[in-house]
Amino acid sequence: MNGGIAKKTLTHIGISFVLLLNILPLLIALSSSFRSVSNMTNPLQLFSEFSLESYRVAFDKMHFMQALGNSLMLTVISVVVVVLFTSMAAYPIARINNRLSKALYLFFLCGLVVPSQMVIIPIVQTIQGLHIPSSQYTPILMFITCSIPFSSFLYTGFIKSSIPIEVEESALIDGAGLMRRFWQIVFPLLLPVTVSVVITQGVWIWNDYFFNMIFISRAAESPLPLAMLGFMGDQTNPTAWNVLFAACFLCALPLLVMFAFLQKYFIGGLTVGSVKG
Amino acid sequence: MNSAVLKKTMYWFVVPALTMYLVFWIYPILRLFQYSFSDYNGFIQNFNYIGFDNFSQIFKDGVAGTSLSNTLIYTLVFVVFSNLIALGLAFLLNMKIRATGLYRTAAYVPTLFSAIVVGFIWSYVYMPDSGLIATVLSWFGVDGASLNLLGNYSSALYAITAVDVWKHIGTSTVIFLAGLQTVPVDLEEAGRIDGASSWQVTRFIRLPLLATSMTINVTLSLINGLKAFDYSFIMTNGGPGRATSTLLFEIFRMAFREMQYGKASALAVVSFIVIIAITIFFVLRLNKREVSA
Numbered sequence: 377m378n379g380g381i382a383k384k385t386l387t388h389i390g391i392s393f394v395l396l397l398n399i400l401p402l403l404i405a406l407s408s409s410f411r412s413v414s415n416m417t418n419p420l421q422l423f424s425e426f427s428l429e430s431y432r433v434a435f436d437k438m439h440f441m442q443a444l445g446n447s448l449m450l451t452v453i454s455v456v457v458v459v460l461f462t463s464m465a466a467y468p469i470a471r472i473n474n475r476l477s478k479a480l481y482l483f484f485l486c487g488l489v490v491p492s493q494m495v496i497i498p499i500v501q502t503i504q505g506l507h508i509p510s511s512q513y514t515p516i517l518m519f520i521t522c523s524i525p526f527s528s529f530l531y532t533g534f535i536k537s538s539i540p541i542e543v544e545e546s547a548l549i550d551g552a553g554l555m556r557r558f559w560q561i562v563f564p565l566l567l568p569v570t571v572s573v574v575i576t577q578g579v580w581i582w583n584d585y586f587f588n589m590i591f592i593s594r595a596a597e598s599p600l601p602l603a604m605l606g607f608m609g610d611q612t613n614p615t616a617w618n619v620l621f622a623a624c625f626l627c628a629l630p631l632l633v634m635f636a637f638l639q640k641y642f643i644g645g646l647t648v649g650s651v652k653g
Numbered sequence: 654m655n656s657a658v659l660k661k662t663m664y665w666f667v668v669p670a671l672t673m674y675l676v677f678w679i680y681p682i683l684r685l686f687q688y689s690f691s692d693y694n695g696f697i698q699n700f701n702y703i704g705f706d707n708f709s710q711i712f713k714d715g716v717a718g719t720s721l722s723n724t725l726i727y728t729l730v731f732v733v734f735s736n737l738i739a740l741g742l743a744f745l746l747n748m749k750i751r752a753t754g755l756y757r758t759a760a761y762v763p764t765l766f767s768a769i770v771v772g773f774i775w776s777y778v779y780m781p782d783s784g785l786i787a788t789v790l791s792w793f794g795v796d797g798a799s800l801n802l803l804g805n806y807s808s809a810l811y812a813i814t815a816v817d818v819w820k821h822i823g824t825s826t827v828i829f830l831a832g833l834q835t836v837p838v839d840l841e842e843a844g845r846i847d848g849a850s851s852w853q854v855t856r857f858i859r860l861p862l863l864a865t866s867m868t869i870n871v872t873l874s875l876i877n878g879l880k881a882f883d884y885s886f887i888m889t890n891g892g893p894g895r896a897t898s899t900l901l902f903e904i905f906r907m908a909f910r911e912m913q914y915g916k917a918s919a920l921a922v923v924s925f926i927v928i929i930a931i932t933i934f935f936v937l938r939l940n941k942r943e944v945s946a
């Protein structure tokens with residue numbers, strides 16, 4: 377049995393080493409963010425100083441509260457619309473088994489492959505052509521559109537595999553119309569996928585800087601990742617590192633806090649669509 | 654239509670998503686093809702069609718070739734390493750030991766950071782002189798000052814790919830772990846009773862049953878690799894020279910820095926064809942190999 381214990385200890389040491397290496401850049405950045413400028417010479421002495429001065433500077437420089445509000449607004453609106461639109465779209469595609477459904481399914485799925493940066497020129501032109509003003513809200517259109525392929529893919533798979541049509545048939549006999557059947561019976565049963573969609577799409581929308589950079593020009597309208605772009609150039613200047621890293625962690629903090637509380641949903645949400653039933 | 658529940662009117666539910674998808678995704682892709690044959694610059698609305706000039710130009714001055722090969726190298730390195738490392742980690746984390754939850758969290762945390770934050774932090778890691786790698790090397794008496802991974806033609810592309818691998822591993826690991834947990838224990842037991850070594854159990858029982866997660870992970874990493882843009886944009890600005898300019902970075906640079914919409918669109922069309930071809934090829938091959946428990 378001694379061999380077993382030794383083996384386990386070795387495994388623990390092995391895993392810890394690999395993962396420590398994995399999060400080392402984050403640890404060093406975190407420790408540097410608590411330092412003052414005069415103490416930046418040896419960033420590898422971890423957590424030798426705790427000063428919140430750089431956080432105060434970064435907080436002001438990126439207008440943290442304002443940026444946080446903007447990020448929340450963009451993410452919440454986009455995610456809510458994505459959940460509504462894609463769960464609805466997946467419903468007939470999963471239920472009705474004909475050529476049209478198959479074609480729609482594949483048509484949406486194709487969108488997964490095309491990267492947004494590639495089509496950005498005609499997207500900007502299309503939005504201008506529709507006389508939609510470039511504002512704080514414009515990126516929402518693209519966040520929703522880009523989330524449609526993956527989300528409808530998840531919803532379709534789940535309705536097909538896990539929501540038997542019988543649950544609706546009894547409601548039909550009770551006289552429930554299409555709308556009531558979907559919103560009161562099917563939609564609540566979709567909760568596991570809805571969690572998965574909210575988390576997978578919410579994280580990328582929250583972290584995206586690209587569409588924000590294209591459409592938002594006023595500092596007051598910037599969400600967090602776009603506010604981070606204001607620090608561009610500081611990464612090669614060691615004297616600016618403490619403030620830069622403080623800004624990095626301020627930017628990541630909301631998601632890290634969410635993750636700390638909802639870890640099980642983050643991990644589970646990732647795998648809902650990925651394990652065939 | 655076997656059930657009374659199913660009515661054609663259900664298709665109305667597709668309309669909102671389909672409308673957005675058509676207007677903001679499909680229509681722009683079609684316009685891309687139109688622009689690629691024009692001298693459009695974004696300002697003057699009446700542009701001329703110039704045939705294949707944009708295409709011959711981007712191939713003649715080497716932009717298309719360089720960014721295409723950069724993207725393919727990036728994708729290959731990214732797919733291979735992110736999946737191998739994640740697979741290894743998943744096997745480690747699937748062992749019956751304590752604190753796997755904690756380990757899984759440590760593996761997953763990097764995926765939560767925005768690419769822009771990741772880019773900044775890794776720029777520090779790679780900095781010559783005072784960066785992380787340079788400092789660690791100096792402990793061992795190696796002069797880290799001359800080691801400029803991001804500034805060197807031959808290493809810059811691999812350096813930014815490593816960053817993307819680092820950020821992506823958590824996602825792949827979690828998907829592999831979920832796959833491993835669906836491998837029936839009695840199947841592994843049966844293998845052991847038949848005298849299979851632990852390597853044989855892994856090779857002949859676990860790996861084939863991981864095919865679904867493998868397909869998902871390879872597909873996701875493939876799509877992600879072909880989309881490479883973030884770290885060229887944040888960390889190297891495509892440089893040195895064109896060493897890290899991927900297809901998407903080059904499209905962005907041509908369009909928004911040089912205002913050459915026509916040329917950028919031509920490169921986008923080239924990327925479009927390459928990306929679609931590679932993805933279809935892989936998805937078809939991988940789907941054939943799947944087995945189920």
